[in-house]
Amino acid sequence: MLVAGGFVDVMQLDQRLNPRNDYTEWASFSAVKSYRSPFDPVTDRSRQRAVSTGPGARRAAVAVLVEDDPPMGDGIGFELPDARRSVG
Amino acid sequence: MKPEEIAESVRKRFSRVALGIDAGFGVWTGNRCAEYLGYGDVLDDIPTVSLESFVGVGNPASFAGLMPGERVLDVGCGGGLDALVASAHVGPDGQVVGVDMTPEMVERANEALAMVPPTNVIFLLADAERLPFASDTFDVALSNGCLNLSPRKERLISEVHRVLRPGGRLALCDAILKPDKADEVAADPDNWSL
Numbered sequence: 697m698l699v700a701g702g703f704v705d706v707m708q709l710d711q712r713l714n715p716r717n718d719y720t721e722w723a724s725f726s727a728v729k730s731y732r733s734p735f736d737p738v739t740d741r742s743r744q745r746a747v748s749t750g751p752g753a754r755r756a757a758v759a760v761l762v763e764d765d766p767p768m769g770d771g772i773g774f775e776l777p778d779a780r781r782s783v784g
Numbered sequence: 785m786k787p788e789e790i791a792e793s794v795r796k797r798f799s800r801v802a803l804g805i806d807a808g809f810g811v812w813t814g815n816r817c818a819e820y821l822g823y824g825d826v827l828d829d830i831p832t833v834s835l836e837s838f839v840g841v842g843n844p845a846s847f848a849g850l851m852p853g854e855r856v857l858d859v860g861c862g863g864g865l866d867a868l869v870a871s872a873h874v875g876p877d878g879q880v881v882g883v884d885m886t887p888e889m890v891e892r893a894n895e896a897l898a899m900v901p902p903t904n905v906i907f908l909l910a911d912a913e914r915l916p917f918a919s920d921t922f923d924v925a926l927s928n929g930c931l932n933l934s935p936r937k938e939r940l941i942s943e944v945h946r947v948l949r950p951g952g953r954l955a956l957c958d959a960i961l962k963p964d965k966a967d968e969v970a971a972d973p974d975n976w977s978l
Contacts, residue, residue, distance in 0.1 A: 726956070
């Protein structure tokens with residue numbers, strides 16, 4: 697999941713079929729820019745984990761998303777194998 | 785595939801939408817798509833030229849918690865629908881900036897603006913991976929079906945992060961690639977823009 701380090705309180709709010717194709721779904725997310733910025737939201741993995749290990753289920757969701765660490769930039773859309781189970 | 789090739793494929797497809805040419809989205813653009821996504825009555829105030837260019841995948845302004853006076857960035861604004869919806873929420877003391885990399889989409893957005901000219905909205909041709917704004921500029925960033933189009937997602941999300949103020953909110957609607965489809969789908973540049 698890309699909304700990872702640098703953002704907290706990531707929440708998935710909606711998910712529905714994409715009527716345009718059969719290989720993606722549509723989803724909606726809200727997130728908040730961390731007050732602990734600035735830091736590189738992509739490359740500073742250790743800091744991402746530090747942010748994401750804070751209390752609360754929503755921050756735990758960030759941890760899952762970061763730990764999954766899907767390759768970014770080489771796929772269409774998000775790859776969120778664990779977002780659905782971890783958010784909400 | 786090079787990122788530039790993907791970007792050009794995306795730009796071509798969305799320019800076709802803006803020009804009213806079949807772009808392969810079938811019927812899932814414009815009013816039908818907006819209705820599917822629950823926009824409802826807010827569409828009554830949206831100029832047709834903006835609505836017809838809509839290719840969204842969600843309704844970000846509906847859950848962004850927009851407040852009067854806030855500064856909002858719409859990343860990949862297309863024909864301007866979400867920015868125009870947001871402008872009503874933030875009011876005359878707020879500001880909405882929509883950016884898109886497809887010139888024809890920005891033209892549609894500005895045509896819409898000329899029809900229903902809220903004074904708190906501007907549309908700009910800009911690359912979301914190099915946003916022309918100072919850091920910590922916006923209270924809220926909206927994105928509706930934009931990030932999935934980028935082969936350099938980390939760069940785009942870093943830019944959105946940069947221009948948001950600390951505590952600023954991101955309302956993001958986008959596509960999730962089904963894991964079992966990943967490799968075969970990503971290999972075709974046309975798939976990146978659907």
